[in-house]
Amino acid sequence: MVKTAILGYGTVGSGVYEVLKKNKDVISGKLGEEIQVKYVLDLREFEGDPVQDVLVHDMNLILDDPEVQIVCETMGGEHPAYDFTKSALERGKSVCTSNKELVEKHGPELIKIAEKHQCSYLFEASVGGGIPIIRPLRTSLAQEEILSITGILNGTTNYILTKMETEGLAFDTVLARAQEKGYAEKNPDADILGYDACRKISILTSLAYGKKVDFQDITTEGITAITDIDFAYAKKMGATIKLFAKSVKKNGKYYAIVAPFMVKPENPLYAVKGVFNAILVNANMGGETMYYGKGAGKLATASAVVADVLDCARHIGKHLDIKWEDERLEISPIDGAVRKFFVRVSLTDEEQIKKVFGEVEMFTGVAKGECGFVTEEMTEAAYRERAAKFDNVLSMIRVD
Ligand code: HSE
Numbered sequence: 001m002v003k004t005a006i007l008g009y010g011t012v013g014s015g016v017y018e019v020l021k022k023n024k025d026v027i028s029g030k031l032g033e034e035i036q037v038k039y040v041l042d043l044r045e046f047e048g049d050p051v052q053d054v055l056v057h058d059m060n061l062i063l064d065d066p067e068v069q070i071v072c073e074t075m076g077g078e079h080p081a082y083d084f085t086k087s088a089l090e091r092g093k094s095v096c097t098s099n100k101e102l103v104e105k106h107g108p109e110l111i112k113i114a115e116k117h118q119c120s121y122l123f124e125a126s127v128g129g130g131i132p133i134i135r136p137l138r139t140s141l142a143q144e145e146i147l148s149i150t151g152i153l154n155g156t157t158n159y160i161l162t163k164m165e166t167e168g169l170a171f172d173t174v175l176a177r178a179q180e181k182g183y184a185e186k187n188p189d190a191d192i193l194g195y196d197a198c199r200k201i202s203i204l205t206s207l208a209y210g211k212k213v214d215f216q217d218i219t220t221e222g223i224t225a226i227t228d229i230d231f232a233y234a235k236k237m238g239a240t241i242k243l244f245a246k247s248v249k250k251n252g253k254y255y256a257i258v259a260p261f262m263v264k265p266e267n268p269l270y271a272v273k274g275v276f277n278a279i280l281v282n283a284n285m286g287g288e289t290m291y292y293g294k295g296a297g298k299l300a301t302a303s304a305v306v307a308d309v310l311d312c313a314r315h316i317g318k319h320l321d322i323k324w325e326d327e328r329l330e331i332s333p334i335d336g337a338v339r340k341f342f343v344r345v346s347l348t349d350e351e352q353i354k355k356v357f358g359e360v361e362m363f364t365g366v367a368k369g370e371c372g373f374v375t376e377e378m379t380e381a382a383y384r385e386r387a388a389k390f391d392n393v394l395s396m397i398r399v400d
Pocket of ligand 1: 153154155156157191196295296
């Protein structure tokens with residue numbers, strides 16, 4: 001029997017407890033032995049909940065118990081999760097986590113500590129909730145050179161954009177409804193400004209290339225400026241608008257961005273609706289693979305934590321390596337990234353537009369006193385230089 005402890009009995013922690021209980025037979029059938037939750041650490045009491053039997057308030061009880069070989073860190077936040085994780089790894093206990101913040105900030109250091117103490121630090125649930133993406137990058141795609149990763153990595157914004165598209169509603173209206181239903185946080189900034197997706201693509205890019213990506217190097221734009229008129233243009237173009245978190249390796253340089261993109265139906269990410277997430281990986285030998293599922297939610301996220309627990313249970317006393325050096329991966333300025341741009345301007349003079357932008361595809365008659373157009377491919381720097389020649393640019397959305 002393998003004994004585990006769960007740190008934090010919130011949404012994900014209670015989900016881990018539930019997955020381990022409900023799927024006890026499935027898990028022991030596949031693993032060949034049982035996984036028992038010996039402790040759940042939380043400051044609160046849970047009267048009437050069976051978890052009360054294993055509830056403890058002192059982390060030292062877990063650290064000092066040699067029977068506990070795997071710890072699930074589902075507390076979230078940096079402290080005390082960092083200290084607890086470090087202490088557990090230093091005692092040779094593997095840690096499986098859903099804590100994206102901790103992974104993004106301290107991943108390489110915690111992996112090194114795990115290596116030194118012959119245990120593992122696994123974090124499948126930290127990106128894309130229940131979607132297997134870390135393990136595929138670490139194992140199935142380890143032989144590949146990753147050319148690009150494009151993700152819809154935030155369920156809240158994908159839900160909002162989907163509702164704006166299907167119901168023709170304004171951003172503020174959909175956000176307010178999403179908050180009422182509990183789909184969006186009371187303070188939704190981390191989601192709608194793109195920061196959550198930015199942390200996630202920074203983790204995936206780090207794993208793809210084995211070096212640390214600083215999330216502050218990633219150009220990040222949220223969805224707050226997207227309007228119902230933008231969606232009317234998207235419809236006319238036969239496209240939709242998605243918040244993409246994207247990293248690309250091109251000519252030996254690395255580019256990364258989080259921003260809304262115009263997406264055509266040919267792109268498999270076009271079909272990802274509502275709170276669902278998906279990640280499209282383009283590799284140099286096998287080509288495209290896509291990973292789709294619930295990017296958040298109690299049982300989906302918990303299931304990914306438990307998958308890591310099983311992996312650790314199969315490798316007790318061994319280190320499952322994840323190549324992620326502390327050395328910084330240099331992300332090139334976004335100025336050099338090449339793509340098409342959809343632009344809205346408050347004028348309708350096609351000649352004037354063509355004089356500045358060259359060949360463009362025009363879209364008229366969507367809203368009064370303006371038009372939209374899609375440029376040819378050009379660098380971000382070239383786009384900005386040209387757009388600066390107009391004082392009537394209403395909005396710009398990158399085209400995938
Ligand atoms: N707030 C996130 C989302 C879930 O909406 O996808 C946790 O990462």
